[in-house]
Amino acid sequence: MLFFSFFKTLTNQTVTIELKNDIRIRGILKSVDQYLNIKLDDIEVLDLDKYPHLSSVKNMFIRGSVVRYVMLPRSEVDVGLLEDATRREAANQAGKAR
Amino acid sequence: MSFFGFDTTLPRDRQQGGPARGFFENPDPFAEVARAQALEDDDGIDFEDTYDGLGDQLDDDQDAFNDDTFGGGDAGAATTGAVGRDFDFFGTTAKVADVIGEEQVRYALQNPSAAPLAAQQHAAAPAPTATSTTTATTAKRSGYEKYSDPGYIPDLQAKSSVWGISQKKPDPIPAASRRPMMSLEEVEAQMRQRSQPTATMPSQSIPQHMAEPSFLPPPQYPQGIPEGFPAIPPEYLRAALEKGVLPPGMPGLPPGIPELHGAPIMSGPPPMHLQQNQLPPQNLPPQGHRHPGPPQGQRQQQQQQQQMPPPPSSRGPNGGLPVITNPQQLMHLTEEQRNAYLVEDAKRAKRNHKIFLLSRGNGLMTPQDKNFITRIQLQQLVAAAGNVADADPEAVLAEDFYYQVYSQIRGAPRQHPHQPLGHFAQTYLLQTGNRLGGHGNRRAFQSADNHMQRMQQQVQRAVEAAKAKPKNKQLIIEGSLGKISFSNAKAPKPMLNIKRPDSSEGPRPKKVQSDLSLSDRKSILTNIESVYSALMAMEDMERTMPPPPEEGDAEAIQEHMEWRQKVHSLNQKLWRALKVMEPIVPNSTTPHPFIAFLSYPKGKKAIPRIFRHIDQEQRVTILTMIVVHLDSLDVVRLAQPGPGEAQPSIAVRESIDLFSLAVMPSLLGYVNEAPFNIIIGLLGLVIAQTHVQSVARTKVGLGILTMLLSRAEIVKEAGQAAERDWQQWVEKFNVLFDTLEPSLADIFPGAINTGDDMYVWQFLAAVGIGASPEQQQRLVIAVKDRVMETVGYSKTLPADMASQRLGNVNLFMRAIGLDVELLG
Numbered sequence: 001m002l003f004f005s006f007f008k009t010l011t012n013q014t015v016t017i018e019l020k021n022d023i024r025i026r027g028i029l030k031s032v033d034q035y036l037n038i039k040l041d042d043i044e045v046l047d048l049d050k051y052p053h054l055s056s057v058k059n060m061f062i063r064g065s066v067v068r069y070v071m072l073p074r075s076e077v078d079v080g081l082l083e084d085a086t087r088r089e090a091a092n093q094a095g096k097a098r
Numbered sequence: 099m100s101f102f103g104f105d106t107t108l109p110r111d112r113q114q115g116g117p118a119r120g121f122f123e124n125p126d127p128f129a130e131v132a133r134a135q136a137l138e139d140d141d142g143i144d145f146e147d148t149y150d151g152l153g154d155q156l157d158d159d160q161d162a163f164n165d166d167t168f169g170g171g172d173a174g175a176a177t178t179g180a181v182g183r184d185f186d187f188f189g190t191t192a193k194v195a196d197v198i199g200e201e202q203v204r205y206a207l208q209n210p211s212a213a214p215l216a217a218q219q220h221a222a223a224p225a226p227t228a229t230s231t232t233t234a235t236t237a238k239r240s241g242y243e244k245y246s247d248p249g250y251i252p253d254l255q256a257k258s259s260v261w262g263i264s265q266k267k268p269d270p271i272p273a274a275s276r277r278p279m280m281s282l283e284e285v286e287a288q289m290r291q292r293s294q295p296t297a298t299m300p301s302q303s304i305p306q307h308m309a310e311p312s313f314l315p316p317p318q319y320p321q322g323i324p325e326g327f328p329a330i331p332p333e334y335l336r337a338a339l340e341k342g343v344l345p346p347g348m349p350g351l352p353p354g355i356p357e358l359h360g361a362p363i364m365s366g367p368p369p370m371h372l373q374q375n376q377l378p379p380q381n382l383p384p385q386g387h388r389h390p391g392p393p394q395g396q397r398q399q400q401q402q403q404q405q406m407p408p409p410p411s412s413r414g415p416n417g418g419l420p421v422i423t424n425p426q427q428l429m430h431l432t433e434e435q436r437n438a439y440l441v442e443d444a445k446r447a448k449r450n451h452k453i454f455l456l457s458r459g460n461g462l463m464t465p466q467d468k469n470f471i472t473r474i475q476l477q478q479l480v481a482a483a484g485n486v487a488d489a490d491p492e493a494v495l496a497e498d499f500y501y502q503v504y505s506q507i508r509g510a511p512r513q514h515p516h517q518p519l520g521h522f523a524q525t526y527l528l529q530t531g532n533r534l535g536g537h538g539n540r541r542a543f544q545s546a547d548n549h550m551q552r553m554q555q556q557v558q559r560a561v562e563a564a565k566a567k568p569k570n571k572q573l574i575i576e577g578s579l580g581k582i583s584f585s586n587a588k589a590p591k592p593m594l595n596i597k598r599p600d601s602s603e604g605p606r607p608k609k610v611q612s613d614l615s616l617s618d619r620k621s622i623l624t625n626i627e628s629v630y631s632a633l634m635a636m637e638d639m640e641r642t643m644p645p646p647p648e649e650g651d652a653e654a655i656q657e658h659m660e661w662r663q664k665v666h667s668l669n670q671k672l673w674r675a676l677k678v679m680e681p682i683v684p685n686s687t688t689p690h691p692f693i694a695f696l697s698y699p700k701g702k703k704a705i706p707r708i709f710r711h712i713d714q715e716q717r718v719t720i721l722t723m724i725v726v727h728l729d730s731l732d733v734v735r736l737a738q739p740g741p742g743e744a745q746p747s748i749a750v751r752e753s754i755d756l757f758s759l760a761v762m763p764s765l766l767g768y769v770n771e772a773p774f775n776i777i778i779g780l781l782g783l784v785i786a787q788t789h790v791q792s793v794a795r796t797k798v799g800l801g802i803l804t805m806l807l808s809r810a811e812i813v814k815e816a817g818q819a820a821e822r823d824w825q826q827w828v829e830k831f832n833v834l835f836d837t838l839e840p841s842l843a844d845i846f847p848g849a850i851n852t853g854d855d856m857y858v859w860q861f862l863a864a865v866g867i868g869a870s871p872e873q874q875q876r877l878v879i880a881v882k883d884r885v886m887e888t889v890g891y892s893k894t895l896p897a898d899m900a901s902q903r904l905g906n907v908n909l910f911m912r913a914i915g916l917d918v919e920l921l922g
Contacts, residue, residue, distance in 0.1 A: 005501040009508075078504055080703060085500035087630055092496055 002089040006082065007032040007070070016046070016071035017062060023051055027059070036064035150193055622694045625675060626701050632672035633704065636711045639665050672708065673716060678723050689730050692723050697732040699753065702760045709764040717768045718776060724765065725780050728799055729788045733757045737796040754797055762801055769805050774813045774823050781806050781830045790834065791841045800845065800861045807831075807864035814868075835865065835873055842880035855888075859906040866913035874914045885911070889921055 007029070016026040017038060024047065027040035041059045045051055191198075431439065463471075495502055644657045673679070677691035688694075695701040709717060728734055736750045746754070769777070784790060784803065793799030810827055813819045819827070838845075846858050866877055878885075888907050892900035908918050 001497045002500065005498045008498075008501045009504045078507065081503055081507070082500060083700065084630070084634060085503070087627070087634060088496065088499050091631065 001034070002085055003036060004032065004034050005085065007036065007038075010072060010076055013073050013076050015040075015073065017067055018069040018071070019062070019066050020068045021066070023047070023054070025054075025060070025062075030059075033064075036067065038062040038064065038067065038070075150197070152193075622691070622698065622701075625677060625691060625695055626698060626704065628675040629672060629695070629704055629708070630700075632668060632675050633707050633711065636665065636668045636672060637707075639668060669711060669713075672711060676708065676720075678716075678719055682726070690723070690727055692720075693727045693730055696724070696757075696761070697753075699756055702753070702756050705761045706764050709767070714768070714771075718772065721765055721768055721772075722780065722783065724761075725783050725802065726787050728784060728793050728802065731757075731798065733798045734793055734796045737798065738792060757798055758801065762798070762805075765802070766805055769809050770812075772809065774810070774819050774827070777806050777809050777813070778823060778827050778830060781810075781827070781834065785830060785833055785837070790837045794838055794841065794845050794861075797847070797857055800857055803834075804857070804861045804864045807861075807868055811864065811867050831868055832873075835869065838865075839876060839880060842877070843884065846884055856906045856909075859910045862910040863913035866910055869914075878914065878916075881910070885918075886921070889918060 010029050011031060013029055014026060015029045016024055017040065018024045023045060025040060025043050025045055027043035030039040030041045032038050039059070039061050043057060043060055045054045045057075048055055639661070642661070644654065644661055646658070648654060676695065680691050682690060689697070696705075705720075708720075712720075724731065733750070733754045737746050737754055784793070784806070788799075794803065810819075810831075814824065842862075845861070846855050862877065862881060866874055869877060885907055888903055892903040895903065904918050911917050911920075
């Protein structure tokens with residue numbers, strides 16, 4: 001749940017998402033669910049020349065499994081907190097595995 | 099023959115006329131009017147005078163071809179006269195047009211007085227009068243139906259001017275006598291208005307159906323119309339009433355729709371009147387059932403109300419305007435009032451239409467249906483939230499740590515960050531309960547209660563199921579080859595099923611044992627992680643701190659003691675993990691574990707958090723450790739700029755900055771409270787254990803020295819320093835000064851134009867304050883060049899930067915009693 005928890009804090013921030021088919025989309029993250037499906041608003045496709053069919057798309061829902069990267073706004077990430085959250089997550093996982 | 103399928107024939111008609119009298123039953127109204135006239139001695143137009151006597155002219159012998167003409171075999175046989183008259187329907191109608199108009203006027207006059215009379219009679223001798231009234235009403239209605247033919251109405255209007263003469267007769271009738279006539283309708287309208295202000299649609303629909311004559315703009319007929327109009331509304335109204343305009347079975351149906359059927363019947367009333375007289379659906383059913391004689395009761399009621407002043411509430415919505423129930427009244431109003439009224443009316447119509455649109459789906463779902471849906475939604479909610487519904491904040495924090503804490507730090511999107519979804523579900527449950535319980539009906543309440551219980555049980559079951567599920571992630575059906583693995587939102591189906599090595603038999607313990615060098619990268623990182631986990635455990639403990647125990651509360655004291663015990667053991671764990679107390683191995687190639695710990699950014703970042711959880715003794719130990727190993731600290735060791743390099747590499751500079759930001763404040767915080775002897779001891783350590791000249795060439799090294807020197811100066815200024823201690827300090831200081839003096843010019847970072855040298859001036863100022871006058875002299879000589887350089891350089895800089903640089907220099911100059919201003 002760490003990533004879900006993390007992405008939830010990025011709602012209404014601008015993120016760039018790279019899909020596994022190399023399309024890169026920048027938009028405002030509207031919501032994310034536990035499968036890391038992503039809803040984007042006000043989108044902008046970065047290599048629009050290559051994907052003209054996306055030129056009129058204004059918002060989209062991206063299935064979590066097709067996402068390769070999510071580029072985050074640096075200022076919106078609390079690194080120290082994220083580190084701690086990661087440690088907790090690891091501890092939880094270790095606790096569950098045992 | 100009636101439009102609405104009622105038997106509208108009068109007893110008299112039944113006798114004389116068969117069922118096939120033709121569609122236009124002309125004689126009826128006049129006969130009826132004559133009856134009414136007989137009841138009420140009226141000096142108006144004499145009916146006999148105006149009766150064209152068509153009926154008398156009928157020749158029964160000449161109806162031989164009636165069948166050919168009308169196609170009805172039996173039509174002529176029964177009532178030949180009627181057929182004969184009906185044949186030339188337009189002509190006949192036109193002939194009697196005047197009479198019709200007059201009769202309307204007269205009826206209007208008779209009506210108000212007739213009603214009370216009927217009521218009186220009803221009171222005296224109920225049975226006979228009642229029937230007569232009923233028949234009269236029905237007859238009247240049937241009489242007007244035939245004029246619903248739209249083609250006929252223009253005639254009526256055209257002739258209306260002719261009434262100018264005959265109008266004289268009604269005119270002299272005093273206003274008082276006319277007054278009750280209006281108020282009868284007024285009262286009716288008031289009643290309906292009060293019970294149902296939601297008349298709908300008609301303003302849009304009716305006028306279209308009723309062609310041009312339906313609405314007569316008042317100014318057009320200033321004289322003739324007033325008497326003509328009021329005749330119709332009550333008529334229509336009663337007709338509508340009797341016919342049960344709104345079938346009781348269709349309460350949801352807007353009144354406007356049945357209205358459309360009725361509309362063509364009537365000739366004349368403007369739409370606004372119709373709207374006002376709309377019948378409330380809830381009022382209708384009883385009247386519909388009472389069909390044969392509804393008007394009596396109603397009239398009685400009306401009469402009673404007539405005598406009373408209209409209730410003030412009815413005037414409310416019109417805002418002081420009189421309640422308008424028929425166009426005549428409208429006519430009496432001033433232009434302004436009329437406009438206001440029309441606007442009001444349009445508003446009402448609009449609102450009613452909106453309500454109608456909104457309420458179209460009303461009653462489609464029963465409460466049971468709604469409950470069912472609610473249950474499904476709740477179930478989904480529970481399923482989506484997993485077992486969060488019952489989770490305490492701890493569990494939520496464990497699952498959703500980042501989001502929860504981040505929200506707390508940066509302003510939560512959720513109002514209450516600890517509020518899990520389950521609370522939401524619970525609130526929702528409660529809300530539904532209240533709503534259902536609010537009905538007041540005991541049975542409804544009970545069933546709602548039952549329902550709530552069922553729902554709660556279901557939610558509980560769902561929650562339990564959600565909790566139980568992860569335990570058996572796989573299902574192996576006997577005889578099948580594969581496994582079926584379950585997944586849910588919280589534990590998605592695993593793609594890989596890797597068995598974790600148990601920590602007891604894994605290689606890790608061995609590694610720990612074999613970890614002779616405590617400072618290889620991996621073990622350092624492991625150490626850091628264990629420090630962090632200890633830290634987090636301590637922070638958790640802090641949150642769960644029990645309230646301070648009260649005197650005599652043994653349990654609370656016990657609890658508190660246990661908590662302290664736990665905190666203490668965690669503290670020990672943290673301390674061990676820090677490895678501060680590892681023996682110092684002189685001349686070792688591997689750095690001390692704690693120093694290695696500090697060489698990683700996250701190790702540095704941990705220091706402020708660690709300092710919050712350790713006591714003073716542990717703090718001084720850490721400080722001592724750092725001071726002793728000042729040489730080998732990465733931020734000191736690597737910060738020495740190599741030959742030919744102006745400053746250390748970017749990575750090193752970053753770690754220096756981090757150290758200055760993370761570690762130094764903690765150390766400074768301690769030093770500012772440290773007793774003087776510790777400061778002396780630390781300075782002694784610096785001198786004894788480290789290579790002062792190289793340490794002094796780094797920012798961190800100088801920072802620590804500055805820290806110590808300034809603290810000593812503060813202690814001295816405060817007069818807290820014992821004489822013996824001070825002597826000791828001066829001794830150490832002198833050693834330091836002597837050691838540093840030759841390299842004072844080198845402690846500046848690179849050339850004048852590189853980077854920030856403020857910390858150097860701070861250090862020099864700290865030295866200058868504590869130095870003797872002779873030492874100050876030497877100090878000035880040592881750094882004179884740099885001072886002059888900086889002053890000269892600052893002249894080439896923009897004003898703000900220049901003043902900043904000069905301010906730095908001044909820090910030092912002031913410390914030794916000088917000022918850059920003196921340098922010109």
